[in-house]
Every structure is written in structure tokens, then in C-alpha cells.
Amino acid sequence: MKKEYSKEMLAEICEKFPEVSIKIHSPRRVYMRISRDKVYDFAKFLFEEKQLRLSIATGIDTRDGMEIIYHFTLDEVGTYYNIKTVIPKDDLKIKSLTPFLPAANWIEREIHELLGVDFIGHPNLKPLLTAEAWHADLQPLRRDYADEHKEIKIDKKTGGLA
């Protein structure tokens, strides 16, 4: 059996969410773009009705804003369905997926601490990876971070930034 994305599913997506723009990179890699208000409903539809598995999410700091990609996968056909959304930089907020999808818990915490995106409705947005003494407003994966903090001085007493 040749494994690739299912055309019926994409047709159903187009019907239910007409604003989604779909780009097919290769038979098993599909990228979809959607506005940030619709991400919650769309992800809920994919997880609860289509039984997709959330593999991980990626946060990228781009010129247009903060881009978040949710990588969902359908294991029966081995296809990745990636949902992309862009959040404007002056309003870094998006609805959290954790209430219905526990797998999103850690990655949302990670994106919150490394990129500074607020996930509304997340039960516990504590830093996951960085040290306790790390400044909460320093997000290492943002573009402006590398310019401002080329030389980082460590306070020997606390282990945090001086």
C-alpha cells in the first residue's frame, strides 16, 4: 500500500475550515496556514475527531511575527499535518491546547520561556528548561536576544545573570 496524505480528509478540512490554505510539500508532509483565533478549534477537530497525534510544536521568531507550528501526525498514513499560525509581536497571546490535550503541556511551557508567547488557559506556565535564577524577560530564541546579550555575565553567588 502506498502511504500518503488522504484527499478525503483535506476535502473535509476545506469544507469545515474554508480559510485554511494548504500547501503540499511531499506526499507525507502537508503544511496548513490558519489565523490564530481558529487554531484552538482546528486543533481540537484534528485531535478529537480525526485522531491525530500532536508530535510537537515549534516557535520561530520571524519578521512578520512569532510563528508557531503545531506538528500533528496521522500514523495510519504516516503523514505530518503542520498547522502554522503567526502571532503579531505586540500581542503575543494564543489560546492554550493543554486543557484537552495534555501532550501540549511541556512544549507550551518551553515556547513560553524561550520565546515569550503567553498561552491563555494553560494551568502552569512555569519555566521548564532554564535555571531558576534566569531572568523571566530574557528569551534566548528571540532575534533581539543575540544582539543585546552577546556578553552575558554570571553572578557567582546566585548562578543567575548579573
Next chain:
Amino acid sequence: MRRVVPIGPYHPLQEEPEFFKLIVEGEKVVDLEINIGYNHRGHEFISPTLTWDQVPFLVERICGICSDSHPYAYVLAVEDCAHVTPPPRSQYIRTIIGELERIHSHYLWLGLAGHFIGYNTVWMWVWRYREPLLDLFELIMGNRNHYAINKIGGARRDIRKEDFPKIEKYLDLLEEKNAMFTKAILDDPVIRARLEDVGVLSKEDAIAYAVTGPTARGSGYAIDVRKDDPYDAYDKVDWNEIVFEEGDVLAKAKVRLLECDESIKIVRQCLKNMPEGSIETRVDEIPPGEGIGRHEAPRGEVFHYVRSNGSNMPVRHKVRAPSFMNIASNVVAVRGYSIADAALVLASVDPCYCCTERTFVYQSGKKKYSGQDLLKLSWEKTEKLKRRYKK
């Protein structure tokens, strides 16, 4: 009354830093808090400062145990981005190394699991037969660990014709011993009593927490990248996916033991059918775009995402190790069991905290060894191994 029992960050049983806060009522665990981040090294930050060809060397050092899986997933991601298909021979070589690594990693876990339950005989026996495999790696690629076999567009080293019989010889030995372990471990009433019905992760929880690898397959959640999204030589060989429904620690142990048999099968077929030809295609440029690579590592699905803007460096490189999902599922797996079971349940997902640190200078007796001296020692040992296998 609720009390807190801390395990970690430094604990004699767990070699790697991770902090589990068990909240207990009497002997029973009612809740669990997990703190990680003692080992954060910022790979995703470093990666965009390196060129495409330098990144495999960086990601190889994310993990010391499954050091083949991260570069493997990374090169698959870049090849997906650039629409490159590596030559068939290199695909077989990569598959062989990936499967041999699975055997060595599962044996490492099995030995440690024996050690965790106080059954040191299992630990010593299993590791005795893991050791020749590491020697085999050194013989083929010059390193016991960090094999550096993956390269964008192919493999970096060929497996020589004269090494084939040595691999076959080891597989014969392993097949016999793996059957022995399977029988010894599954027939032992003490091990059964210790592992059965402990740390049950139900299928619903496995799906909600999106666990991968043997942790998922032990809970009846049949996902395996090698079957679902076959890459390289995996769709050209015949093997079975091992799935058990129970979800307890014993089921996970069974999955790992029986998977070793399947790995032996895959390596045998690859050695038999390996085509001749070149081992790499030249990749000059990575076009703008994005790519996803996934590889079934011993612990589950490794996921790499790269984005390119056409320059010689990635713009963004996302790495997801399987333990990132598996460790989080401990919160439900450990609930309701006693404190004595907790250490075993936490270890049953085969957690990998990516701990390897590299050392350049160390002192033994009076002689100071530099990096060069250590390299020389390593070469000498490889030569010794070659002589031994010649006899």
C-alpha cells in the same frame, strides 16, 4: 496526610540529573511533579550558528546512548527540504547502524532495569553481550559511540566486505543469547511478581500524552515510524511490529526484548541485500523551504524540523527527543502505586537525560593525558581489535 518524597536531582540510582517530587499519602503516591532542565545546553540556539554540514556533529552529541538517531533524523529533515534521495547503498548502511544501535540501547536499559530491581545477575549477563557490540562499532566506524555515519545525501563511511562476516558472527551469538534472556526473564517468577501490573499506562493516557516508542507499544498503541512512515531501507525488509496491550513495566520489557530479535532480522536482510555503488550524492545547496525528518530511535520517535532561507546555515532547527513526551506521561503512570514501585516506573520509559559530557584532559597516576594522547590510545585499541578479529 500528604507528604513529599524527593527523588533527585542527584540520586545514587539515577545517574542523570532530574527531579521528581512524589506527593504521598502513607506509602501511596498520589501525585507527581517533574522538574527538568538541569542539563539544558541550548542546542536549538547553537544550531543556527553552524553550517548545514557542521550540525550533524553537534546533534550527535545531544545524546550519548542513541547518538545515531539525532543526526539520522536531522539528515532526513534536510534531505526532505532539498528533495534529495541518497544512493541505495548508503540507505542500507544507515539502516544497519540504526538497528545495531537499537540493540545496544535496549540491552543497556535491560541491564539497568535488572540493577533497579536488585537483580544484578541480569545486569551483568546482559552487559556482557552488549560489550562485543560496542567493539563491533569501533571496528566498523572507529568509535564505540558517536559513530558519525550520517551525512546529508548519504553515509560518511562504507561498511567493508571483510567486516560482513564479523557482524554475522555477532548476530549469531546475539540471537542465541537473546532467546536465553527472553526465556530467563519472562519465566522468572520473582521478576514477574515485581514487574507485572506495576505502573500501568492505559491506552487512552498513552494517546493523550502522545507517548512514542516502546512506551506506546507496551500500552497497545501501535505506532512505529519504521512501519508508518518508512524511510531508507525499512520498506525493503520484512519484520514485525511488537505490540502488547497490558501497559505495565513487564510489557515494556517484553517489547524491548522481542524488538531485539526483529532488529537482528532487519540487519541480516540488509547485509544480504546490500547493493553495490556509491555511498553519497553531492548536495551543493539547500534551497529555501522547510523539512521534517523522523526516525524511530530506541526510545521512540525522534523529530527534527529545519527551515532554510537558501543560505549555508539553518534558520531554525527544532529537536524533539522521544523522552520529552515519555517522561511527562509518568505523572499518570506512577499515580496509585507505592513509593517502592515509583523508581521502577519512572525508569521504565527508558528516560534519557542526554548527559554525555566530553573530557579532554584527565589525570591517572602521574601521567597527564591530553586530547591527542587519548586519540592515540583509541587508535591503538582499534588496531588491537582488528588483530584479534583476524585470528
